[in-house]
Amino acid sequence: ETGVTQTPRHLVMGMTNKKSLKCEQHLGHNAMYWYKQSAKKPLELMFVYNFKEQTENNSVPSRFSPECPNSSHLFLHLHTLQPEDSALYLCASSQALGGGLNTEAFFGQGTRLTVV
Amino acid sequence: GENVEQHPSTLSVQEGDSAVIKCTYSDSASNYFPWYKQELGKGPQLIIDIRSNVGEKKDQRIAVTLNKTAKHFSLHITETQPEDSAVYFCAAIPGGFKTIFGAGTRLFVKA
Numbered sequence: 001e002t003g004v005t006q007t008p009r010h011l012v013m014g015m016t017n018k019k020s021l022k023c024e025q026h027l028g029h030n031a032m033y034w035y036k037q038s039a040k041k042p043l044e045l046m047f048v049y050n051f052k053e054q055t056e057n058n059s060v061p062s063r064f065s066p067e068c069p070n071s072s073h074l075f076l077h078l079h080t081l082q083p084e085d086s087a088l089y090l091c092a093s094s095q096a097l098g099g100g101l102n103t104e105a106f107f108g109q110g111t112r113l114t115v116v
Numbered sequence: 117g118e119n120v121e122q123h124p125s126t127l128s129v130q131e132g133d134s135a136v137i138k139c140t141y142s143d144s145a146s147n148y149f150p151w152y153k154q155e156l157g158k159g160p161q162l163i164i165d166i167r168s169n170v171g172e173k174k175d176q177r178i179a180v181t182l183n184k185t186a187k188h189f190s191l192h193i194t195e196t197q198p199e200d201s202a203v204y205f206c207a208a209i210p211g212g213f214k215t216i217f218g219a220g221t222r223l224f225v226k227a
Contacts (some may be wrong), residue, residue, distance in 0.1 A: 004159070042120070043160075043205065043217040056214065090159050104150055105215065107159030 003027040006091050006108035013081065014116055021076040021111045023091030031097050032074040033105065034066060037088040049074060050097055081115045088112050118143045120208050122218025130226050135193045137221045139206035142187070146208040146216075149182060149189050154203045154220075163204075164191070196225045 004025045013019050025032065034046040048056035049068040063085075065077040074091055092105040119142040129135050141149075147168040152160035166173045166180045166189065173180050177196075182189040189208075193200055206218040 006159075040219070042219045045214060048214075092159075103148065103209065104162050104165060107152075107161065109157070109159045 004091060004093055004106050004108035006089075006111050008111060009109065010112045010114075012114045012116060013078070015081060015083070017081075018077070018079040020078065021089055021091075021113075023074040023076075023108055025072055025074075025091075025093040025106070025108075027093060027095075027106060029093035029095050029106070030071055031094045032068060032071070033092040033094075034074065034076055035090040035092060035107075037090055037110070043090070047076075048097070055097070078113075081113075083115050086113055086115045118208075118210055118214070118216045120206060120216045120218045122206050122221060124221060125219065126222045126224075128224040128226065129196050131196060131198060133196055135196050135200070135223055135225075137191045137204055137206065137223075138188065139190070139208075139218050140186075140188050141208040141216070143208065143210040143216075144184075144187065146187075146210040148209040149180070150207050150209075150215075151180060151191050152205040152207065154205065156202075160205055193223075196223075198225050198227050201225045 007022045031050045036044045045058050046060045047066045052068050063080050067075040088110040090110045091108040094105045096103050122139045150165040153163045154160040164178050166182050177194045179192045203220045203222050205220050207215050209215050
């Protein structure tokens with residue numbers, strides 16, 4: 001285990017539902033990330049939080065709403081999703097933002113989301 | 117914009133042979149290049165990384181090389197084993213915080 005825990009592991013939801021994904025890191029890191037992983041596509045960065053403050057919103061539709069109450073927890077609130085939003089959603093954390101020392105990302109196991 | 121190209125998309129080797137995965141990046145400001153391994157049902161895990169002030173780094177059967185002039189970097193796995201079968205991602209970080217990932221290489225090691 002990498003110290004980053006995501007729940008649930010699997011989620012099936014209808015297009016009119018509201019659900020939330022949860023991520024918790026036990027590594028004492030300051031930065032947390034949401035990524036979307038679709039089949040045969042590169043990992044897509046969605047959101048970045050550093051010290052609880054959002055530093056990046058990579059043009060993500062408003063039906064995805066992140067929340068970072070503290071440096072250890074990250075949520076992704078979902079509502080009125082589309083079938084094309086079905087994917088593996090990965091949470092990651094790092095000690096600091098990218099490029100310098102201690103910036104490698106540690107990933108959770110992901111939530112496999114299916115929108116029906 | 118920033119881009120990382122990764123080849124091949126699929127690689128099949130016989131156990132004991134070597135495997136090489138190549139990546140190119142577009143942003144010359146990139147200074148950190150991690151490699152991740154993703155096994156079925158798991159999130160990506162960092163296996164090795166290299167920074168721009170180093171040309172090569174080795175860790176047991178895994179090595180990475182970096183050519184900053186050509187903007188190329190590669191992952192080399194020697195004496196492959198069936199447990200090396202996974203999807204491998206290269207990535208580049210252009211000095212900021214936005215990690216740019218390659219599309220991944222699915223490696224099959226046949227016993």
